[in-house]
Amino acid sequence: MKRSIHAARRALQELLRRPSPYVRLGIALVFGGALFVLIAWLIVSSIPLVAFGLSVILIGVVALALARSLPDVPPEASSVMLRTGLENLSALVEEIGLTAPALYLPSRLTGSVPMALIPLRHNSAQPSIRRALATRLIVSYGPDTQDVGLLVRTAGTTVMQLLESRPGGSPAELESAMVAVLVGRLDLANGLRFYREGTRMVVEVAAPRLDQRDLWISRSLGSPLASIVATMAAEGLDTPVRIQGEDWSAGQVVIALEPLNEAIQ
């Protein structure tokens, strides 16, 4: 009881410290609704009007609840930081001259969190990853001396921390996890479909709101949106995944992913 009172008091202090429009609206509706209920009950004696006042109070409480869901960092600031990080990584990769498509590795193959491996050499052969890689920037992933690459964290690495648990490997579970993150938490899209098409997986994202494909790093990692879904797919399937392609059209992007089951030996 004491803990809940303390938590309620802390929530109220937090709300009043940042009077957003939602808070002002919520407080106005709650107090206005309470006053309306009193007048309707005591003076007018009308049950429908009392019920209407209760519904106004209810909407006011919902507005206060939504105020607590506002992001701590404004979206513009987040966009600036994301762009800065991508530009720095892009400059590094461009300096080395890497253009090979990245291999998105599950946490089992990195020893920590899901990451992307950008091979130094660009050839059509699939990298053969036999064991968990060292958690370093420049890693060796194969027996050949030229099997060296950059192991980098991506937007997907950080996004995975938003999930309460690791996504399952079935298309339905992966779709559910991607929708929860991209549509629910990050509001980067209006909808998402995930399905298998032969040996590859396809992700259709409706109304994507993150398109930063003009950087060098996009040649290897793909767009930030593709990077996020590839990371989630790799972690859910517990197998390396490569982005086969992205098709951006008006109001939609279709991302093709290729799981590389044979890469694990």
Add this chain to the structure above:
Amino acid sequence: MVLAVVLSVSTTLLAAYGIQQLDVYVSLYAIECLVVTLLFGYLHPRARRVLEGIGYVLVGSFLLIVLVKVARILLLAGPR
């Protein structure tokens, strides 16, 4: 917005039909609140917790109203 529209429409319809029992309104609000919370399943966890709390309060209020009505009926019936 969805919740505001649903509550307004249901209140208007019930008032138009002449419903004078507050428990009818409260029970309908509880159902609408729970349904909307379920439909918008991808809310921020903090907002979702508060909305679920509102649902519990409304359901509790409904149960309280039902208990009061039952008690009133039993008292009116009286011991035989």
